[in-house]
Amino acid sequence: MGFENIVRPFQSVDVSYPRRIVKVDSTPPENVVLKVGDGGGGIKTLQFSYSYSMTGYMNKVQKELIQGGDTGTYAPSI
Amino acid sequence: MPVAIEHAGGGPVYFAWVGPDETSFEAEHVRYDEYILKLEIDLEEGKIPVATLDMINPGSDWWLAPGRERWAWIAFDSDEGIVPKFFGRVLALPSKMFGAIVTVKFYAKPLDYLALKQAAANALKVLPYYDKVFIDPSYVDDPDTVLEGYSASWHFDPVTGAVSISDYINGEAGELSFAESEIVGDTLSFTLGDPPPRAVKVDATVTYTQRAAGAIDIGRNEFISVTGQGLYDGWPKPGASLGAGWSVKSSRAVDRNGVLTATVPHHEFHFKNRDKVHANGDALSVDVTLDGPAFPWPNLISLSESSKATFGDPDTGQAPSLQAQSSGTSVLTWHVQTELELQYDAARERTEHLMFTLALESQAILSDDDGTDDIETLTFTGADVGQPLPGESEPPIGDLSRRSYFPIDRGLQSVAGRICVARAHLLSKARPAEISFSPTSFSRALGVTLRHTVRAHDARRLPGGEAAGKVVNVKIIADGGKFSSSITAKGAIGLGGSVVAVEGTPSYVDADVLGPEVQLFTGRKLVLAGADCVYSLPVDGVNDDGLSFPLTYDQVVVRSETLTSVETEEEIMERMRAAGAGGASNADVFGLAASKEQEAAFAKAALEGSRKWYELELKPVADLSFEYSFDITAGPLRVLAQNDLGGV
Numbered sequence: 093m094g095f096e097n098i099v100r101p102f103q104s105v106d107v108s109y110p111r112r113i114v115k116v117d118s119t120p121p122e123n124v125v126l127k128v129g130d131g132g133g134g135i136k137t138l139q140f141s142y143s144y145s146m147t148g149y150m151n152k153v154q155k156e157l158i159q160g161g162d163t164g165t166y167a168p169s170i
Numbered sequence: 171m172p173v174a175i176e177h178a179g180g181g182p183v184y185f186a187w188v189g190p191d192e193t194s195f196e197a198e199h200v201r202y203d204e205y206i207l208k209l210e211i212d213l214e215e216g217k218i219p220v221a222t223l224d225m226i227n228p229g230s231d232w233w234l235a236p237g238r239e240r241w242a243w244i245a246f247d248s249d250e251g252i253v254p255k256f257f258g259r260v261l262a263l264p265s266k267m268f269g270a271i272v273t274v275k276f277y278a279k280p281l282d283y284l285a286l287k288q289a290a291a292n293a294l295k296v297l298p299y300y301d302k303v304f305i306d307p308s309y310v311d312d313p314d315t316v317l318e319g320y321s322a323s324w325h326f327d328p329v330t331g332a333v334s335i336s337d338y339i340n341g342e343a344g345e346l347s348f349a350e351s352e353i354v355g356d357t358l359s360f361t362l363g364d365p366p367p368r369a370v371k372v373d374a375t376v377t378y379t380q381r382a383a384g385a386i387d388i389g390r391n392e393f394i395s396v397t398g399q400g401l402y403d404g405w406p407k408p409g410a411s412l413g414a415g416w417s418v419k420s421s422r423a424v425d426r427n428g429v430l431t432a433t434v435p436h437h438e439f440h441f442k443n444r445d446k447v448h449a450n451g452d453a454l455s456v457d458v459t460l461d462g463p464a465f466p467w468p469n470l471i472s473l474s475e476s477s478k479a480t481f482g483d484p485d486t487g488q489a490p491s492l493q494a495q496s497s498g499t500s501v502l503t504w505h506v507q508t509e510l511e512l513q514y515d516a517a518r519e520r521t522e523h524l525m526f527t528l529a530l531e532s533q534a535i536l537s538d539d540d541g542t543d544d545i546e547t548l549t550f551t552g553a554d555v556g557q558p559l560p561g562e563s564e565p566p567i568g569d570l571s572r573r574s575y576f577p578i579d580r581g582l583q584s585v586a587g588r589i590c591v592a593r594a595h596l597l598s599k600a601r602p603a604e605i606s607f608s609p610t611s612f613s614r615a616l617g618v619t620l621r622h623t624v625r626a627h628d629a630r631r632l633p634g635g636e637a638a639g640k641v642v643n644v645k646i647i648a649d650g651g652k653f654s655s656s657i658t659a660k661g662a663i664g665l666g667g668s669v670v671a672v673e674g675t676p677s678y679v680d681a682d683v684l685g686p687e688v689q690l691f692t693g694r695k696l697v698l699a700g701a702d703c704v705y706s707l708p709v710d711g712v713n714d715d716g717l718s719f720p721l722t723y724d725q726v727v728v729r730s731e732t733l734t735s736v737e738t739e740e741e742i743m744e745r746m747r748a749a750g751a752g753g754a755s756n757a758d759v760f761g762l763a764a765s766k767e768q769e770a771a772f773a774k775a776a777l778e779g780s781r782k783w784y785e786l787e788l789k790p791v792a793d794l795s796f797e798y799s800f801d802i803t804a805g806p807l808r809v810l811a812q813n814d815l816g817g818v
Contacts, residue, residue, distance in 0.1 A: 134399030140462025
């Protein structure tokens with residue numbers, strides 16, 4: 093077969109090559125087609141969540157008049 | 171009047187009853203056992219020699235007597251002494267066994283006639299003449315079948331009982347020439363029968379199923395897709411049939427991204443301040459819960475966030491607090507890594523013709539047809555050369571993956587064999603000249619056999635003054651005291667000449683580097699055994715869909731590609747990102763969503779509408795049939811010019 097492949101390109105027409113006989117009503121063979129995943133779908137989802145909660149301390153401050161004629165202000169402290 | 175004047179055995183005819191084992195003519199057989207009135211020995215081409223004797227009835231009881239001799243020797247006096255001419259046996263009772271004169275037939279048929287004929291046939295069962303490819307298996311043991319490829323007929327020796335064949339045209343025992351003076355004048359006849367066919371057209375067919383098996387590695391692929399589950403689940407499994415000769419030899423699909431087993435990780439963090447004294451602003455408690463990976467969450471198709479902060483107020487004692495929630499829907503991306511190796515089991519029905527027209531070179535004979543009926547057609551339906559022939563272990567084609575039969579060594583034998591058959595067919599009809607005469611010399615007639623060619627000379631009545639042919643009938647007759655003989659021969663009217671092989675021109679390298687068994691020699695022609703015909707050789711070439719076994723990837727894979735829908739999932743995801751996945755505008759992207767859940771559903775539906783899939787297109791290797799013909803040239807067939815019809 094190896095030699096045949098080497099020699100074939102050099103062959104000329106002055107020899108008895110095979111002549112294909114094709115019937116008129118014959119249909120050419122169809123190729124094989126493999127399809128994978130063409131149905132699509134299959135989406136997979138995940139639900140994520142996050143929650144944060146914080147509470148702080150706060151003491152009620154009694155208002156005191158600051159002596160010295162100042163108008164009433166208070167200094168909040170947190 | 172008896173055929174022998176001297177009834178006591180003084181000649182010129184001798185007849186002796188003998189046993190079957192007395193197969194050699196000895197002096198003791200020179201006798202005259204019966205009173206014979208008439209004797210005729212008939213030698214006919216292809217038939218058992220027969221001697222018919224009219225004799226005085228030895229008595230009806232005699233024929234039935236147990237142990238009586240049924241074999242006989244018949245001999246004649248000739249110029250060369252006593253010549254045995256016939257050794258045969260009675261095969262049937264005389265038809266009128268009660269008459270005064272009975273007619274008895276003797277046949278030169280040895281007891282082991284069938285074995286002899288079979289042995290002769292077996293010796294002739296050699297390629298290319300005898301080709302079992304074209305022999306009906308039910309006739310393989312039929313000795314007559316062997317003659318198909320030989321231009322010859324059976325020959326049964328009337329004396330030795332030997333079985334052999336004898337050529338239609340050339341007498342193996344040589345040519346005997348009879349001068350005009352050696353022929354009884356009014357017995358000479360020369361006639362021309364039907365003209366030989368101008369040619370014979372041959373269509374010989376063999377069939378087989380071309381078979382080959384092997385594997386093609388389609389390779390490794392990686393598909394990245396949110397719809398990858400279809401690819402993962404649908405990837406063909408080992409052993410699965412794809413049709414048309416293809417199946418899966420090995421395959422693998424790996425979920426490299428772990429989508430199948432993906433879960434949502436859960437994390438919690440809780441803090442409670444257990445100090446006894448607090449200052450304003452101290453965190454008293456912190457609770458964090460995370461269901462999902464660390465931020466940022468990938469491939470979000472929906473995101474919902476909310477938060478609430480309360481500032482501490484010492485005036486009212488309002489404690490500070492902060493609540494924040496996020497939830498989102500994320501779509502997972504598949505990374506499907508695949509491997510695929512396919513198995514092919516090719517099965518391709520093939521019908522292969524060998525066609526040629528073999529012409530006969532012949533002198534013209536006037537005939538009243540228009541020349542259209544003198545080309546005969548021979549059609550041969552051969553065996554399945556992909557199956558061993560009877561008595562053989564290997565199929566004629568050898569390697570079943572071959573795309574043609576006739577060009578291989580064994581096939582070339584079949585080619586030569588069909589030409590032999592066509593040649594034999596033509597030569598059997600190439601003897602239209604029939605010459606018949608009686609020699610003046612009875613002794614000479616005794617020396618003529620069916621293995622001779624005879625040439626008769628007559629300047630006045632024969633074309634060119636002579637006519638020749640192969641002997642097809644000899645009659646030796648003794649009737650009373652008269653002795654006569656007749657010889658009939660059939661002669662060819664060819665043009666003579668010989669043929670020589672044509673070496674051809676090497677098409678690749680010099681002939682001394684690679685011979686014709688390796689490289690093609692353009693115009694090469696071989697001489698058929700018999701040296702009267704040349705023919706060209708069929709040469710292998712593409713006669714089908716071009717596939718050459720063993721198959722390679724490039725031969726059979728038409729395409730291997732990943733296809734997507736019109737809007738790809740990447741484009742959809744990009745559209746989402748541009749709109750801000752999880753943001754308020756998501757609803758504008760995927761439709762009017764009434765809620766975040768609906769928004770996610772819209773996005774999911776859009777992605778599911780996108781598709782990414784794989785297609786592999788292969789050439790079929792099974793359920794195919796091919797029909798083709800090798801149209802070779804053969805001939806013309808050169809035939810002896812035994813008779814010159816134009817001679818003067």
